[in-house]
Amino acid sequence: MAKNVRIGILGGGGILGAHAPGFMKLRDRCAVVAVAEPNAARHARVRELLGDDVRLYGDYREVLALDDVDAVDILLPHSLHMPAAIAAAEAGKPVLTEKVMARNVYECDRMIEACERAGVSLTVCHDRRYHGHWMALKEVVDSGCLGEVFYWKLDHNQDVLLPEGHWIRSHDALGGGAIMSCLTHQIDALRWYGGEVASVTAMTKVLPERMEGETLGVIAARMASGALAQLSINWFTRPRSPEHALWYEMVQACGTRGEAYTMSGRGTFLRLHDDSDADSVARWGREALKGFVPVPSGRWGGHERCIAEWVKSLRGEEAQITTGGRAVRGTVEVAEAAYLSEHGGRTVTLPITPVPRGEAR
Template sequence: MLRIGIIGTGGIANAHVQGYLAFPEHCEIVALADVAPGRAAQKAEEFGISAAGYDDPAQMIAEADLDLVSIATPPSTHAQLTIAALDAGIHVLVEKPMAPSLEECEAMLAAQERSGKLLSVVAQNRFRDDLATLKEVVDSGLLGSISHVRVDSAWWRGLPYYDLWWRGTWEKEGGGCTLNHAIHHIDLLLWLLGSPAEVTAMLANAQHDNSEVEDLSVAVFRYERGLAQLTSSVVHHGEEQEIVIQGQHARVSQPWKVLAESSDAAGFPARGGDAERVAAIEAIVANREPLAHRGHEGQIEDLLAAIRDGRKPIADGRAGRDAIEVVTAIYKAGIEREFVSLPLSASDPYYRAGRLVEHAPHFFEKTASLAEAAS
C-alpha cells in the first residue's frame, strides 16, 4: 500500500485526490500540505479522508513517511518541491508545466536520477480515448508521411482569472497561455510527431489588460518535410480545440474525422476518394479497447503500476522537460523575433532560470492580487 501526500490544495488538487481514491487497493492519501494555514486540513475534511494536514510542505516531506507525492502548486514552486521530495526518497507526480525554465527541469531530472525514484509530469490528455486513438492511427503508418498539423489550443478566460495572486506574472506563473494552457497540446504534438527542428512565433495580449503575460500566441514548427502550427489562446469563445493531421495518404483529426483523397489522371481529387484507406483507418478506431481509467485517474493508475513494476511511467520527466523546451523556443522566437533551432543548447540564455522574466515584455501590469480565486 503506497502512502500518498499532496502538496497544494487548490482546484486542480481535487483531480489528484479523486485519482488516488479510485485505487484504494494500491494507495492511501495520508498527508496534505498547503502554505495557506488550515487549507490542507479543510481539503481532507472536504473529501472525508483521514489525512494529516500540514501548513509547511517541507515538514510534510520530512515527517509523513511518504512513498509518492503529488505537487499541485504554482509553476514557480515545482522545481524546489520536486527536488526536495526526490532527495527524500519519494516518487513525484508534478502538475504541468514541469517548471518555467529548462535549467529547472534539468535539475529535477538530475534529482530523479540520483534518487532512483520515479518522476512523472501531468499529461492527462494522453489518457483520453479519442487522443489515444489518434496516436494509434498515426503510429499505424496509414497516413504516410506527415505534411501539416494544425493544433488549436483554444481556451477562454475572463479578466477575473488573472486576479489570483500568482497568475498573470512572468515570475510566478512563468508565462501565459503558451506555458499554462497549450502545454497540454504541445505534449500531445511531441507524443504524436516527435520534436520539431525549428520554431518561429508571435506573442500578443489581445484582451487581458490586467496581466503581464501573453493571452495569445501563434507558432509554426518545421519538421523534416512538413510543417505544424499551434495557436495558444485564452481569448477563443467556445473553446473549440482541435488537432488536424494531414498525411501523404489521409487526414485524421480530433474531434474525430477521417478523409482520404485519391488522384485522377490529371492529379485532381478523384470522385469517392480512397475508400479502402478510410475503411482501414476506421477499423483501427472500431477495434480499439477503451481505456479503463481516463485523465488524471488514468495517469495515476499508470504511475502506481510503474512504481510496482519498476518501469518508467508513460508521461515521465523527460517528456515534461521536452514540452518546456518547445515552450521556451516559442517564447524566445516571439521575444527575439527570430527562428529558433531545436534542441536548445545549455549555453542558450533562454535555457537559464530568470532569463524569461528579465526579457519578456510586460504587455500590461497586474492590477489585482487575490489570495484565493473567486468561487
C-alpha cells in the same frame, strides 16, 4: 515500496479536483495520507475530496519530511515545481508533477538530475497523453494509415482570468503566459504524435489587464520530419455553450493518405483518401473512404489514467508511463524557444541552451 503506497499531495488547489478522484478509485492500492495546502479556506474541500482521515499541513516541505509518505504528487504553482521536485528527490520520494514540468529547460534539467541522482522516478502528468480520445489519435497516427503526415494543427481556447494577486497572473510564477502554461498540452501532444520540433517562429500578445504573460500565442513550427505545424492558444474566448463552441482543444493531422482529428468533447475522427492501403481500409472500415468516421476510444480521463499508471509504477507493476521527465523536457524547450523567437523577432532552431530564469543567454 509499501504495497499500499502512501501518497503526499503538495498543493490543494483547483487541479486537486482532477487528481483526487483518480487516487480515490485506487483506495485498495494507495492512500493519500497527507496534503500540503497553506490556504485554510481550501481545507474543507480537500477533506471532501479525499476523506476526513487525510492530514493537512501548511507547506510542502512538511509533507516531504514525513516518514509515512512514500511518493509525492506536485500540484503547486510552476515556480515551485523545481524546488519541490528536488527536495522530494533528496527525501527519497518518487515524484509526479502536474504540467508544465517547470518554467524552462534549465529547471527541467535540475529536476531530472536530482531524481536520477536519488534513484527515484520523475513523471509529469501531461494528462492528454493518457486521455482515451487523444490515445485514439495516437493509435491512428502510429498505424500509418494517414501516410506521410505533412501538416499538424493544434488549438487551445479557453477563458482564463484569475483575481488580482493570483500566481497565474504573474510572469515569474507561471514561467511566461498561456504558451508555457497551457499550449504546452498541445506542444507535448505534437511531439508525442509527430516527433521532435526542429524550429519555431512565434508571436504573442499580452493583455495587461488580464495577466503579465501573454494571453494569446501563435507558433509556426517545422518538424524534424519535415512536416509543418501550427499551434495557437487563446486564453480569452468566452463562449462555452455547445452551439457556440469556441472554447475547445483540437488536434488535426493531415497526411498523404488520410486525415484525422481529435476535438475536445466530441472524440476522434478519421477519413481515408483512397483504398490503396487495403490493411487500413480493413482496419478502419470502408465508411472512412466516404467521410470522417469516429475512432473507437476509451472513455477514461487523462488524469485518472496517468495516476493509475503512476501508482502501478510505484508498486513495481508494469506501467504505461509515457511522460517521464526526460520525455517531457523537450515540451518545455519548445515553449521556451517560442519566447526566444518572439523576443528576438526570428526563427529559433532547437536545441536551445538551458539558462536559469532571468539570466542572459
